[in-house]
Amino acid sequence: MNAHRMYKEARPLFWPWCVVVLAGALSLAHPPDWTVDLIVVGFLLGFLLLGALPFGNEFQHQTLSLLLAQPIGRMEIWSEKLSVMVAAVLSAALVLLLAWRVSAVQLDPHDAAFFGAWIIATVSSATFWTLLARSTLGGLALNISVNALLIEMPWLVLYHEKLVSVPLSPSTITVSAITFVLMCYAGVMLWLGRRTLARFQATGGMAGDDLLMAGPSVMPRALAGWFRCQPTGAVLNLFRKEFRLLRPVWLISLLAALGWACLTLLGLLHPRGLTRNFGTTMVSAGVITTLIAILAGSLSLGEERTSGTHLWQLTLPVSARRQWLIKLCTALFAGLVGAGLVPLFFAGRLLGSSNMLADVHVGRDLLVGAVLLTFAAFWCACAVKGTVPAVLWALPVMIALYFAVELGKWAGPALTNLFFSRFDPFANVKFAAAVSHFRSNAFFKLTDAASTNMTDSLQSALVLTTLILVPTLLYAVFQSYRLFRAQLQDRALSVVRSLLPLAMTAFLCSFCSLAFYTFVGRAAQDPRWTALFDTIEAIQKIQSGGAKLDAAHPLQLTVEDLARASTLSKSTRRLLGDSHIALALDESPHHGPFGCGQNPQPHGLSALGYSWYSAIIPLADGSRFVVAFDPVTHYVISAGICGGQLPPFPGRVPG
Amino acid sequence: MKSPTPVIQIENLSYAYGRAEAVHDLSLTVEPGRCYGIFGRNGAGKTTTIKCLLNLLRPQSGQVRVFGLDPAKHEVEVKRLLSYVPDQVAFYPWMSVRETLDYLASFRAHWNRQTEQELLERFQLDPAQRTGNLSKGQRTQVALVAAVCPETDLLVLDEPTSGLDPIVRREFIAAVIGAYQQGVPGKRTILVSTHLISEFEGLIDEFTLIDHGRTVLTLDADQARERYQKIRARFAQSPPEIDLRTALRVRRDGRELELIANGSGPELMERLREHNPESLTTESLTLEEIFVATLKS
Numbered sequence: 043m044n045a046h047r048m049y050k051e052a053r054p055l056f057w058p059w060c061v062v063v064l065a066g067a068l069s070l071a072h073p074p075d076w077t078v079d080l081i082v083v084g085f086l087l088g089f090l091l092l093g094a095l096p097f098g099n100e101f102q103h104q105t106l107s108l109l110l111a112q113p114i115g116r117m118e119i120w121s122e123k124l125s126v127m128v129a130a131v132l133s134a135a136l137v138l139l140l141a142w143r144v145s146a147v148q149l150d151p152h153d154a155a156f157f158g159a160w161i162i163a164t165v166s167s168a169t170f171w172t173l174l175a176r177s178t179l180g181g182l183a184l185n186i187s188v189n190a191l192l193i194e195m196p197w198l199v200l201y202h203e204k205l206v207s208v209p210l211s212p213s214t215i216t217v218s219a220i221t222f223v224l225m226c227y228a229g230v231m232l233w234l235g236r237r238t239l240a241r242f243q244a245t246g247g248m249a250g251d252d253l254l255m256a257g258p259s260v261m262p263r264a265l266a267g268w269f270r271c272q273p274t275g276a277v278l279n280l281f282r283k284e285f286r287l288l289r290p291v292w293l294i295s296l297l298a299a300l301g302w303a304c305l306t307l308l309g310l311l312h313p314r315g316l317t318r319n320f321g322t323t324m325v326s327a328g329v330i331t332t333l334i335a336i337l338a339g340s341l342s343l344g345e346e347r348t349s350g351t352h353l354w355q356l357t358l359p360v361s362a363r364r365q366w367l368i369k370l371c372t373a374l375f376a377g378l379v380g381a382g383l384v385p386l387f388f389a390g391r392l393l394g395s396s397n398m399l400a401d402v403h404v405g406r407d408l409l410v411g412a413v414l415l416t417f418a419a420f421w422c423a424c425a426v427k428g429t430v431p432a433v434l435w436a437l438p439v440m441i442a443l444y445f446a447v448e449l450g451k452w453a454g455p456a457l458t459n460l461f462f463s464r465f466d467p468f469a470n471v472k473f474a475a476a477v478s479h480f481r482s483n484a485f486f487k488l489t490d491a492a493s494t495n496m497t498d499s500l501q502s503a504l505v506l507t508t509l510i511l512v513p514t515l516l517y518a519v520f521q522s523y524r525l526f527r528a529q530l531q532d533r534a535l536s537v538v539r540s541l542l543p544l545a546m547t548a549f550l551c552s553f554c555s556l557a558f559y560t561f562v563g564r565a566a567q568d569p570r571w572t573a574l575f576d577t578i579e580a581i582q583k584i585q586s587g588g589a590k591l592d593a594a595h596p597l598q599l600t601v602e603d604l605a606r607a608s609t610l611s612k613s614t615r616r617l618l619g620d621s622h623i624a625l626a627l628d629e630s631p632h633h634g635p636f637g638c639g640q641n642p643q644p645h646g647l648s649a650l651g652y653s654w655y656s657a658i659i660p661l662a663d664g665s666r667f668v669v670a671f672d673p674v675t676h677y678v679i680s681a682g683i684c685g686g687q688l689p690p691f692p693g694r695v696p697g
Numbered sequence: 698m699k700s701p702t703p704v705i706q707i708e709n710l711s712y713a714y715g716r717a718e719a720v721h722d723l724s725l726t727v728e729p730g731r732c733y734g735i736f737g738r739n740g741a742g743k744t745t746t747i748k749c750l751l752n753l754l755r756p757q758s759g760q761v762r763v764f765g766l767d768p769a770k771h772e773v774e775v776k777r778l779l780s781y782v783p784d785q786v787a788f789y790p791w792m793s794v795r796e797t798l799d800y801l802a803s804f805r806a807h808w809n810r811q812t813e814q815e816l817l818e819r820f821q822l823d824p825a826q827r828t829g830n831l832s833k834g835q836r837t838q839v840a841l842v843a844a845v846c847p848e849t850d851l852l853v854l855d856e857p858t859s860g861l862d863p864i865v866r867r868e869f870i871a872a873v874i875g876a877y878q879q880g881v882p883g884k885r886t887i888l889v890s891t892h893l894i895s896e897f898e899g900l901i902d903e904f905t906l907i908d909h910g911r912t913v914l915t916l917d918a919d920q921a922r923e924r925y926q927k928i929r930a931r932f933a934q935s936p937p938e939i940d941l942r943t944a945l946r947v948r949r950d951g952r953e954l955e956l957i958a959n960g961s962g963p964e965l966m967e968r969l970r971e972h973n974p975e976s977l978t979t980e981s982l983t984l985e986e987i988f989v990a991t992l993k994s
Contacts (some may be wrong), residue, residue, distance in 0.1 A: 145844070216908075260813065268798055271792065271796050271797075271800035271803065272799060272803060273799040273802045273803055273808070274802075274803050275803055276803045276804045279800050279803045279804075283789065283800070283865075286789070286791060289791075332709065349787045349789075349790070350785050350786075350787035351787045351789060352782075353748075353753055353783065354781075354783055354787060356752075356753055357751050357753070357776060357781045358782075358801070358804045359773050359776040359777040359804050359805070360773065360776075361772055361773050362752075362772065527753075528752065528917050529714075529748070531714065531715065592937055615971055
């Protein structure tokens with residue numbers, strides 16, 4: 043083996059290998075539960091890519107003919123490529139295993155055996171499928187589809203208690219049998235790959251001239267005629283061209299739908315069996331839907347950039363903006379259908395309406411996730427040259443944005459709290475009350491999720507997500523248009539350069555949202571509210587004797603009166619100063635929500651025959667705090683700073 | 698009388714890919730009805746200049762006007778007025794030749810079906826054949842057909858003859874370019890970028906020679922032929938020492954002396970005559986020879 047050639051083989055695998063290793067090592071960072079599936083899916087996709095890339099790269103750069111023309115045997119080329127690929131896969135798998143061991147992830151030995159055999163089978167068959175499809179993505183798609191149909195389906199069937207007479211939890215014999223079958227499959231595919239390379243003929247000359255892109259038409263003639271470009275109707279022709287460019291996505295979606303239809307059939311017959319295999323089903327469905335979403339976003343522009351038709355398209359007399367918009371809309375539609383609606387439809391059928399996937403929120407999340415992933419892949423296709431680099435960048439870009447948002451979420455409250463430790467922006471009570479008013483907004487119900495209902499919590503989460511997501515997405519859309527028409531340099535640094543402002547936007551959005559949220563929260567938690575609670579508590583103690591109050595002649599209380607009834611803190615004394623607190627039994631219709639005189643609407647509770655105390659507490663800074671509370675239950679009916687706005691006053695007075 | 702708006706006007710155009718400067722302070726003007734050549738070696742900045750004209754690249758400094766319009770602001774209007782053959786022709790591999798031409802025709806207000814038919818027959822292209830199965834030369838031919846059929850006012854050709862076989866090349870230049878320009882004389886303009894200058898010898902009216910992104914020479918083709926002359930003198934003995942500093946290039950070969958003059962032809966002839974050469978001949982340089990002589994000097 044030649045060192046130079048081995049280096050040449052290793053170099054294009056380096057960055058994908060880094061991505062796979064990163065995905066494997068992420069479990070060390072104890073990521074949130076929902077990201078674990080994403081990591082597993084990313085990791086499996088990474089393995090598949092590592093298997094397809096050694097020959098896929100040669101097709102992408104149209105260098106296979108040149109390589110085969112060199113004075114070395116084809117089997118030597120095959121063994122060199124295979125050695126590098128095996129080394130990359132084994133080292134990545136080792137990292138994953140170590141990461142799982144360190145982070146104490148429990149793995150079922152049966153699952154471990156199955157996944158190990160699955161990885162060997164997919165990696166061994168990658169060469170054959172790539173040579174057959176004549177492209178990285180074609181090979182990847184064929185490999186996944188065939189594996190899903192021919193390997194995972196029997197696995198699911200074997201797990202099934204009623205179709206064959208095996209225990210529900212597979213015995214060691216069953217697992218051994220499946221592993222043996224997979225190993226045999228791997229051996230056969232390895233031999234087939236070697237044979238295909240030995241007999242390979244370098245026909246065709248264009249990039250993208252692969253089986254999935256330019257293979258024989260599988261569409262019925264009538265439908266094919268409709269999708270054929272016509273001499274008139276430029277916009278419709280652009281849509282037709284986009285649909286045709288996305289042919290691999292439609293084919294994979296169709297194959298996936300077929301597979302899921304089979305599972306549905308089994309699920310309908312024996313629902314319990316499939317529920318037991320939920321994890322396996324979800325992981326394989328996750329791999330396929332992720333691939334569909336990423337391909338839907340990246341394939342069209344990626345293939346045009348690889349083949350050189352993108353620049354040529356831009357010289358046509360139709361605006362670049364329109365071309366970009368049509369491309370984006372078609373990609374999002376394909377992603378929504380292939381990775382969202384179709385899986386959702388089958389998930390409902392497959393897992394039953396009581397299952398979580400049939401839940402409206404999960405369904406919505408799946409659709410939003412499919413669209414977001416498709417858009418992320420589209421952005422990558424705009425930022426890099428070619429489909430394969432776009433696919434490789436999609437997950438790292440999403441991970442980078444996720445970390446940017448998380449960093450903003452951490453930094454926003456942290457810096458706001460640091461600010462409060464140095465400064466006191468709420469020295470003015472009116473300002474504090476005005477700021478705390480924002481807490482009544484849906485956005486601020488997020489922290490009260492435990493005390494409020496689930497709808498409020500979801501609504502708040504949605505508002506928060508919108509606040510972070512919308513500006514980031516808008517910027518990403520604008521950036522994707524700019525990149526769409528740009529001449530790209532084939533360097534990783536240029537992607538990072540494009541990604542940085544986007545990550546910065548995501549960071550700033552989450553930082554500002556959370557900093558504002560914390561700021562408002564601090565306004566409501568201001569110690570001055572505690573001082574007011576002290577005052578009310580003292581008033582209640584004074585009135586516990588049931589002294590008769592006259593609305594026309596309110597009881598005047600000084601700070602000393604309050605101090606005699608209840609303990610007042612220093613800050614409460616400072617806040618009240620020399621105030622004289624007017625306390626009256628308020629039986630008349632309540633004037634205004636805070637009794638400030640404005641908004642003279644009769645208070646609703648008066649009509650019900652309630653009586654309550656109304657206390658007017660002049661504060662040292664000149665403002666008046668008005669509070670009306672029920673003397674029996676101690677519930678505060680209304681409270682506020684006159685001239686200010688309604689603060690989110692707690693419902694019950696302490697004590 | 699008001700002069701017509703130039704078809705192309707480039708003023709102080711500069712563009713760099715990162716730190717690598719592709720075009721620097723380039724200026725040129727193409728009048729209507731002319732066949733204008735941009736000549737230069739590989740990597741001279743020809744394609745970058747053309748991409749700026751088509752709004753595929755935004756000039757980093759200077760300005761570009763096509764039919765008096767800014768391609769960045771009037772993108773579609775400009776592209777309606779021109780057709781373009783790129784240096785690397787690529788089509789969607791699943792489309793047939795017929796479908797590709799239909800697809801391209803759908804973007805145009807006018808498409809000459811008769812010309813299309815004639816050219817397809819002349820190039821022996823099968824309309825039913827998939828473009829993915831075409832050779833590089835055949836793809837260029839399809840691109841040429843697609844560029845000529847809309848009969849736009851400006852035809853931009855970037856290395857149009859690369860990949861064509863010698864027979865098609867000759868036919869292409871004579872038939873396609875000639876026919877295109879003669880269709881509406883004085884109106885249709887061609888901008889051709891190439892380093893295979895000899896093939897456009899009789900067609901070029903004016904040219905700009907660029908090297909490392911900078912303008913080296915801009916001349917009318919006829920003026921260039923008058924200005925650049927090859928002088929051959931043959932002496933009875935070895936050539937005498939003569940002051941030939943005004944010559945662009947001097948080559949001594951035995952009793953022969955060969956000079957290339959850049960505007961100083963008559964003066965050099967006079968000096969050579971003073972030394973009684975056995976024979977003294979002069980001839981105009983071809984555009985390719987001018988290209989080589991200028992860049993080598």
